[in-house]
Amino acid sequence: SQKIEQNSEALNIQEGKTATLTCNYTNYSPAYLQWYRQDPGRGPVFLLLIRENEKEKRKERLKVTFDTTLKQSLFHITASQPADSATYLCALDPSGSARQLTFGSGTQLTVLP
Amino acid sequence: ETGVTQSPTHLIKTRGQQVTLRCSSQSGHNTVSWYQQALGQGPQFIFQYYREEENGRGNFPPRFSGLQFPNYSSELNVNALELDDSALYLCASSPSTSGVQETQYFGPGTRLLVL
Numbered sequence: 001s002q003k004i005e006q007n008s009e010a011l012n013i014q015e016g017k018t019a020t021l022t023c024n025y026t027n028y029s030p031a032y033l034q035w036y037r038q039d040p041g042r043g044p045v046f047l048l049l050i051r052e053n054e055k056e057k058r059k060e061r062l063k064v065t066f067d068t069t070l071k072q073s074l075f076h077i078t079a080s081q082p083a084d085s086a087t088y089l090c091a092l093d094p095s096g097s098a099r100q101l102t103f104g105s106g107t108q109l110t111v112l113p
Numbered sequence: 114e115t116g117v118t119q120s121p122t123h124l125i126k127t128r129g130q131q132v133t134l135r136c137s138s139q140s141g142h143n144t145v146s147w148y149q150q151a152l153g154q155g156p157q158f159i160f161q162y163y164r165e166e167e168n169g170r171g172n173f174p175p176r177f178s179g180l181q182f183p184n185y186s187s188e189l190n191v192n193a194l195e196l197d198d199s200a201l202y203l204c205a206s207s208p209s210t211s212g213v214q215e216t217q218y219f220g221p222g223t224r225l226l227v228l
Contacts, residue, residue, distance in 0.1 A: 043219030103155030
């Protein structure tokens with residue numbers, strides 16, 4: 001069956017360190033994968049999209065990698081700050097038609113001052 | 114802010130009742146999708162509308178229905194509410210021109226509690 005798994009329910013790191021979040025998927029062949037940030041009581045906010053032919057993408061302190069052989073995406077936040085504390089969701093399009101997104105259950109990140 | 118608004122913010126209903134949730138997309142966003150997010154879970158796709166026609170549906174029963182209007186607003190209707198329908202309901206819009214969309218812009222959601 002198709003599955004998206006994100007590493008651990010919660011991740012605590014010290015301010016200034018790099019946070020690394022994992023998204024693994026099985027039985028999908030997505031054309032792209034997305035990462036969203038969600039704060040409590042709010043809707044998800046789009047961060048980055050990476051396509052299957054891209055190995056890495058960066059945006060400011062964020063970096064995403066996409067390994068279609070391992071069926072895994074890694075999401076890095078460098079020089080983390082307490083304001084980065086949130087739940088991070090990965091999402092992919094299971095049908096390839098770009099008409100819907102399937103989300104993982106998210107990883108809750110807490111950056112400690 | 115994404116420019117996507119939803120109303121109401123919170124709602125309490127009893128089992129068996131019907132509910133209508135509303136979403137207002139950004140001008141020019143032809144595609145709207147609705148998601149259900151249970152506590153501690155990621156959003157689950159309910160359905161998508163493109164130019165007022167249903168354009169895809171997830172694994173939800175027919176008692177979940179929707180409408181999209183020409184003024185970029187949309188509705189999610191749920192009949193015969195069940196306790197498990199308690200969740201955060203999110204709408205997301207996209208400025209697609211062909212019903213194919215990638216990045217989605219989410220509203221803040223409506224928190225529904227069914228007693």
